[in-house]
Amino acid sequence: MTDLNSIGLAAKKAARELSRLSTQQKNAALAIMAEELLANEAQILRANSQDVANAKAKGLRPSLINRLVLDKAGLAAISQGLDDLITLADPVGEVVSGGVRPNGLQIQQIRVPFGVIGMIYEARPNVTVDAAGLCLKSGNAVILRGGSEAIESNLVLTMVLQDALIQAGLPGNAIQLIADTDRDVVNAMLRLNKYIDVLIPRGGAGLIRLVVENATVPVIETGTGNCHVFMDREGNFAKGIAITVNSKTDKPGVCNAAETLLVDRTVAAEFLPRVARELIARGVELRGCPESIAIIPQMKPATEEDWGMEYLDLIMAVKVVEGIDEAIDHITTYGTQHSETIITDNYSKARKFLREVDAAAVYVNASTRFTDGSRFGFGAEIGISTQKLHARGPMGLREMTTSKYVIMGDGQIVL
Amino acid sequence: MTDLNSIGLAAKKAARELSRLSTQQKNAALAIMAEELLANEAQILRANSQDVANAKAKGLRPSLINRLVLDKAGLAAISQGLDDLITLADPVGEVVSGGVRPNGLQIQQIRVPFGVIGMIYEARPNVTVDAAGLCLKSGNAVILRGGSEAIESNLVLTMVLQDALIQAGLPGNAIQLIADTDRDVVNAMLRLNKYIDVLIPRGGAGLIRLVVENATVPVIETGTGNCHVFMDREGNFAKGIAITVNSKTDKPGVCNAAETLLVDRTVAAEFLPRVARELIARGVELRGCPESIAIIPQMKPATEEDWGMEYLDLIMAVKVVEGIDEAIDHITTYGTQHSETIITDNYSKARKFLREVDAAAVYVNASTRFTDGSRFGFGAEIGISTQKLHARGPMGLREMTTSKYVIMGDGQIVL
Numbered sequence: 001m002t003d004l005n006s007i008g009l010a011a012k013k014a015a016r017e018l019s020r021l022s023t024q025q026k027n028a029a030l031a032i033m034a035e036e037l038l039a040n041e042a043q044i045l046r047a048n049s050q051d052v053a054n055a056k057a058k059g060l061r062p063s064l065i066n067r068l069v070l071d072k073a074g075l076a077a078i079s080q081g082l083d084d085l086i087t088l089a090d091p092v093g094e095v096v097s098g099g100v101r102p103n104g105l106q107i108q109q110i111r112v113p114f115g116v117i118g119m120i121y122e123a124r125p126n127v128t129v130d131a132a133g134l135c136l137k138s139g140n141a142v143i144l145r146g147g148s149e150a151i152e153s154n155l156v157l158t159m160v161l162q163d164a165l166i167q168a169g170l171p172g173n174a175i176q177l178i179a180d181t182d183r184d185v186v187n188a189m190l191r192l193n194k195y196i197d198v199l200i201p202r203g204g205a206g207l208i209r210l211v212v213e214n215a216t217v218p219v220i221e222t223g224t225g226n227c228h229v230f231m232d233r234e235g236n237f238a239k240g241i242a243i244t245v246n247s248k249t250d251k252p253g254v255c256n257a258a259e260t261l262l263v264d265r266t267v268a269a270e271f272l273p274r275v276a277r278e279l280i281a282r283g284v285e286l287r288g289c290p291e292s293i294a295i296i297p298q299m300k301p302a303t304e305e306d307w308g309m310e311y312l313d314l315i316m317a318v319k320v321v322e323g324i325d326e327a328i329d330h331i332t333t334y335g336t337q338h339s340e341t342i343i344t345d346n347y348s349k350a351r352k353f354l355r356e357v358d359a360a361a362v363y364v365n366a367s368t369r370f371t372d373g374s375r376f377g378f379g380a381e382i383g384i385s386t387q388k389l390h391a392r393g394p395m396g397l398r399e400m401t402t403s404k405y406v407i408m409g410d411g412q413i414v415l
Numbered sequence: 416m417t418d419l420n421s422i423g424l425a426a427k428k429a430a431r432e433l434s435r436l437s438t439q440q441k442n443a444a445l446a447i448m449a450e451e452l453l454a455n456e457a458q459i460l461r462a463n464s465q466d467v468a469n470a471k472a473k474g475l476r477p478s479l480i481n482r483l484v485l486d487k488a489g490l491a492a493i494s495q496g497l498d499d500l501i502t503l504a505d506p507v508g509e510v511v512s513g514g515v516r517p518n519g520l521q522i523q524q525i526r527v528p529f530g531v532i533g534m535i536y537e538a539r540p541n542v543t544v545d546a547a548g549l550c551l552k553s554g555n556a557v558i559l560r561g562g563s564e565a566i567e568s569n570l571v572l573t574m575v576l577q578d579a580l581i582q583a584g585l586p587g588n589a590i591q592l593i594a595d596t597d598r599d600v601v602n603a604m605l606r607l608n609k610y611i612d613v614l615i616p617r618g619g620a621g622l623i624r625l626v627v628e629n630a631t632v633p634v635i636e637t638g639t640g641n642c643h644v645f646m647d648r649e650g651n652f653a654k655g656i657a658i659t660v661n662s663k664t665d666k667p668g669v670c671n672a673a674e675t676l677l678v679d680r681t682v683a684a685e686f687l688p689r690v691a692r693e694l695i696a697r698g699v700e701l702r703g704c705p706e707s708i709a710i711i712p713q714m715k716p717a718t719e720e721d722w723g724m725e726y727l728d729l730i731m732a733v734k735v736v737e738g739i740d741e742a743i744d745h746i747t748t749y750g751t752q753h754s755e756t757i758i759t760d761n762y763s764k765a766r767k768f769l770r771e772v773d774a775a776a777v778y779v780n781a782s783t784r785f786t787d788g789s790r791f792g793f794g795a796e797i798g799i800s801t802q803k804l805h806a807r808g809p810m811g812l813r814e815m816t817t818s819k820y821v822i823m824g825d826g827q828i829v830l
Binding site: 016019020099101105107109112114115193197198212213216218219220236238239242243246250332350354355356358359360361362363364365366367369370371375376377387388389390392393402403404405406407408409410411412413414 | 431434435514516520522524527529530608612613627628631633634635651653654657658660661662665747765769770771773774775776777778779780781782784785786790791792802803804805807808817818819820821822823824825826827828829
């Protein structure tokens, strides 16, 4: 098995150098990385074809193979992603808080890189480049562990990125890939507290659980989204229909898509047929509670399990509720604290929903699909955190830093 | 063994109520808690005497018994601590960031309570009240697990606090103590992800390690401090001596006390005898590198182990270094990223030290002893974090919150 200690030590050393770089130096490296990806297009696509051929030979599911495939346009988009990072503000050095104490000590809390970030992810090779770029811009060294299906692509991508770093005069070890596809390597990585400051897993529920349950290194969990739309009795029907359809069908396979529609009993008989028509027209399968089925007989019955499901598909659970309190109770019981929205024109209910729903993003009269780094204006995101520690919701460059207190004195001692 | 699920469920329910309270309601409860501690003084001190008697019968070390003892003055100070919390700003609801997106969506990131905090700590019964007060003020329910030595004191203290909560019209379960002293309970608590949002261990290195290595619930590590004073060749001797003596001897048993003195070779022969005289006069045992011993022959030789020690005692390791680079290398190798200080009047070296030393608090010309919530102006602290995730350095009320994004729209959908 690969010796992670030498990788960790090299990363730590690179991290110290990165923490001293100016924004200009990091941006220059990003520009070279973006260029080199395009210059090495043939080699990258060839390695990717090899991954795809191997995956097909192994009989991998078509949806997984889809995620694996990289074409010219895809590579150009990845390269453009690095160029886009250049325009974003560097979080390192930002003063978070500060002031002067009565004894004259000047205390400032400033943003600094974490040091070494460990990324564990699955099949998509674009994550290799995205993560490397975000880590570099935020001054962090990164140790990448991608899925074994994408190993050939990842090896070439990492080599190209490392060459670019060296061209830019930066340490090549700022971006390292663990080439060993042995699963035990992941377990060792989860406990490499000596060298890794933070772990960010990106992938399905199984991967996230593995990391959360076994890591001793601090983890930022990028979790699943069982998101709800609640149609209040005082909500506008047109907005309710548009937001439900958008939240469910705009991109059903992502974590900010809605999975359950809750409808206030008072308006259920009037609202449900109208929203169901639009959803069904877009191929959505509806699974309802008995009351919903009484209104829309073609719905399948929802089981207890449906309320907790992240379908990631054109399926939506539907439940009639007594009012806002039952809606909030349902969300509290079954939600994953990701994104929740209420459709209402009642001021007090809007305030109540915003205050009492415990989730990363809580909306009034807007689609859950907005929970996203670029739609929030962060420019880029490393993932969406559903945990409460450190970062919650979309994580941009700012969330990839920690802080330190810098204190300047003139000989002060405590009395 | 105690069923932690029912405790967890009750805490979660209480947390939902707490999150809705106004600052006034929380302050009123704190005032009643402070009063009730004094009103129940006899009962509390009797229970504490029982703990102390049990500890003596078991042959506990005097230093541990010392931490356990509560007297009239100690209880009054604890009660005053709750009153002091009333005057502090409530972090809940604070707008961290916000703005309006081009499509009219108004996005605000606001501070909200974590929900349920799990505190695992050792012998000091004052932690029971301090933690309960800080959690309440920050809108969190708390599950307390104190050391078995303090169980009688903790039972009475918790009962008094719960009665006070109920008097104030708040849920009594906002503060719960796990009365079961079975060690397996701690292990179960570490994995109670369903009900506990964050764990904060407070105690010795063994307890912290147990929690970090076994918890699946996110942890805020309050770690150990192996802090350094670096005397640069361009530093002022008087300041260097005062800061070294203060950092080492003001309160040697705490994490922000200095453990190692690093001295630039150029000034070692002149500086070391002067600072050693002051340290030895205050009973400090010095353990030096060979070069230091050549200057101060009465020093004991320091072993490799000494460089990594948190003595928490009147002992100090001393090392002569080539200059700032070797000093930073030494701190990087042996430090625990807590508090580090340089004594210098050189502008560039001050900047370099502040930038390159990776620690929660980095000082120029000031004592490491300032790393403390109240000395930083936070008013109170739950501990000093040495991890990089979420909070780093002294943690006040602000660090006991998470955030959520609150988004107000008028029917926006993603296009």
